[in-house]
Amino acid sequence: MSKWGEGDAVREVEAGLRTGGFVPVETLTAPSFVTGVDFSDHRNFWEHGYPAVMVTDTSFYRNARYHTPEDRADTLDYVRMAEVVKGIHCAVQAAARR
Numbered sequence: 001m002s003k004w005g006e007g008d009a010v011r012e013v014e015a016g017l018r019t020g021g022f023v024p025v026e027t028l029t030a031p032s033f034v035t036g037v038d039f040s041d042h043r044n045f046w047e048h049g050y051p052a053v054m055v056t057d058t059s060f061y062r063n064a065r066y067h068t069p070e071d072r073a074d075t076l077d078y079v080r081m082a083e084v085v086k087g088i089h090c091a092v093q094a095a096a097r098r
Contacts, residue, residue, distance in 0.1 A: 009051045016091025017055075021083030036061075055084060 007029050017025045030037050038046070039059070045052035057080075060066040065075055 009053050012095055013053050013055065013088070013091045016089070016094055017084065017087030020087035020090035023080055023083045023087065025087075055088065 010027050010029050014025050014027050017023065028037075032038055032046075037054075040054045040056070042052035042054045057063070063071075065071040
């Protein structure tokens with residue numbers, strides 16, 4: 001997910017996720033006034049002029065335990081998390097080659 005103007009970065013990360021892992025990938029590039037587009041740490045990069053995207057499983061929209069006392073290590077899906085890390089690794093490698 002990212003704001004308008006970050007489409008190239010979104011496509012690079014999407015390609016890496018599709019290449020490196022088996023997790024389903026959906027993308028959204030939207031104006032910053034769309035709820036949720038700036039809900040994470042990437043917003044701070046935008047504020048300083050750096051391109052950034054958010055990789056998310058939609059956090060609290062999908063996981064009622066997100067950022068609550070019930071959000072514990074034993075409730076996380078480490079297999080899928082590892083697949084996301086593999087995909088991000090592929091995206092970073094592709095970006096480094098250009």
